[in-house]
Structure formats: C-alpha cells, structure tokens
Amino acid sequence: MSTPAPIYPIRLYGDPVLRRKARPLQHTDTLQVPGFAPQTLREVADTMLETMFAARGVGLAAPQVGLGVRMFVAVEYDDNEEENEGKETPLKSRVLREYVMLNPKLTVINKKKDKSETEGCLSIPDIYEEGVPRARAVRVDYTDLEGQAQTVEAEDYLARVFQHENDHLDGKLFLDHLPQDVVNDHRAALLAMQRQARLNLDRLAQQARQGAEEHRDERL
Numbered sequence: 544m545s546t547p548a549p550i551y552p553i554r555l556y557g558d559p560v561l562r563r564k565a566r567p568l569q570h571t572d573t574l575q576v577p578g579f580a581p582q583t584l585r586e587v588a589d590t591m592l593e594t595m596f597a598a599r600g601v602g603l604a605a606p607q608v609g610l611g612v613r614m615f616v617a618v619e620y621d622d623n624e625e626e627n628e629g630k631e632t633p634l635k636s637r638v639l640r641e642y643v644m645l646n647p648k649l650t651v652i653n654k655k656k657d658k659s660e661t662e663g664c665l666s667i668p669d670i671y672e673e674g675v676p677r678a679r680a681v682r683v684d685y686t687d688l689e690g691q692a693q694t695v696e697a698e699d700y701l702a703r704v705f706q707h708e709n710d711h712l713d714g715k716l717f718l719d720h721l722p723q724d725v726v727n728d729h730r731a732a733l734l735a736m737q738r739q740a741r742l743n744l745d746r747l748a749q750q751a752r753q754g755a756e757e758h759r760d761e762r763l
C-alpha cells in the first residue's frame with residue numbers, strides 16, 4: 544500500500560485570501576503554503592493537483608490554498624459517460640490534459656455568453672448554480688513551470704473553467720456573477736462557511752505559534 548499523496552486544506556468562503564488580488568510570480572519561486580514547508584513551484588503545482596483530484600474538482604487556484612500568487616491548475620477529463628457509467632473511476636485515470644498556468648492573461652475570442660452550465664467552487668462546497676455568464680471561448684497566454692510562454696484556446700466548458708480560475712486571481716468568486724436573490728437563497732450555508740473559515744484560520748495561527756515555540760526550544 545502506498546501512502547496517499549499530501550494535499551492542502553482548501554480555503555473556504557469567508558477567508559480573506561479569497562478576496563485579495565494575487566501577485567505575479569516567477570517559475571523559479573519557492574512558495575510556502577501556511578502549515579507546510581517551503582516548496583518549489585512544481586511541488587506546489589503537484590500538490591494542488593492532488594488536492595483538486597481529492598476534492599473531485601476541475602480546477603484550483605493558488606488563493607484557494609492560501610497563496611496570493613497568480614497561478615492555477617485545471618484539467619480536462621475524458622467524460623465518456625457510457626464508458627464511465629456505474630464505475631467509481633478514479634478521476635486521475637480520466638485526465639486528458641493537465642494545465643498549470645502561471646501569470647495567465649485571458650483574452651475573450653467569442654464574446655457570446657453562455658449561462659447554461661452549472662458552476663460550483665471547491666471553496667464554496669455544495670453550492671451549484673446555473674446562470675453564471677461566461678464567454679464562449681477564450682485564449683489564455685501563460686507561463687508554464689519551465690518558464691516557457693504558452694498559449695491555449697478553449698471553448699465551452701473548459702473556457703468556463705479558465706474564466707472561473709482566473710477570477711480567483713482577482714479575488715472574484717462565481718457567486719459575484721449571480722443575482723443577489725440567488726445568492727441570498729444560500730445565506731445560511733454561506734454564513735456557516737464563514738464561521739468555519741474563521742475557525743480554520745484560528746487553528747492555522749495556533750499551529751504557527753506552536754511551530755515557532757518548538758523552534759525556539761530547539762535553539763535553547
């Protein structure tokens with residue numbers, strides 16, 4: 544039996560990191576997810592992908608794991624429903640393509656809005672809504688983990704995923720695109736998430752204090 548890959552805790556609605564504009568980064572940067580040792584960008588990207596698979600998501604942006612940097616991961620799955628029907632196929636085995644994007648720049652190539660798909664967010668668990676207007680097709684210019692400039696064009700569902708993840712880098716959430724009365728329908732759940740987000744932050748702060756004390760003891 545292999546040990547499961549480490550994953551990051553996902554920041555919940557109400558956590559202020561989800562509302563901050565993220566800063567640009569370089570592929571050579573070392574990052575430290577709160578509660579974890581400093582890691583290379585590749586290690587962070589791998590752990591973000593594992594975190595996303597574990598949560599059965601299609602994308603995850605760095606602010607969702609507490610990092611205020613312009614980076615996200617996303618995947619295209621092989622959604623052959625007939626073949627997958629009735630099977631608990633591990634998501635990872637259905638990946639067609641993985642994306643790790645640094646400093647993405649989105650350009651709309653088909654302005655026509657699509658509102659038909661249901662949208663959700665790993666930071667806003669169990670809330671799914673139709674009606675988030677997204678451009679039908681986008682181009683994304685980004686830097687990859689090797690520092691190379693890349694371009695990808697996406698339409699329909701993948702275009703929606705890229706727009707959703709890119710929004711996270713500007714502190715925007717999919718609920719912001721919905722009418723207030725639709726958001727209000729989820730008021731109780733959202734308040735509960737905000738409370739949980741605060742508890743999680745308190746626990747992280749406590750861990751950080753304990754960590755600092757242990758290090759001080761080691762030096763004595």
Ligand SMILES: [Zn+2]
Binds near residue numbers: 663711
């Ligand atoms: Zn999201």
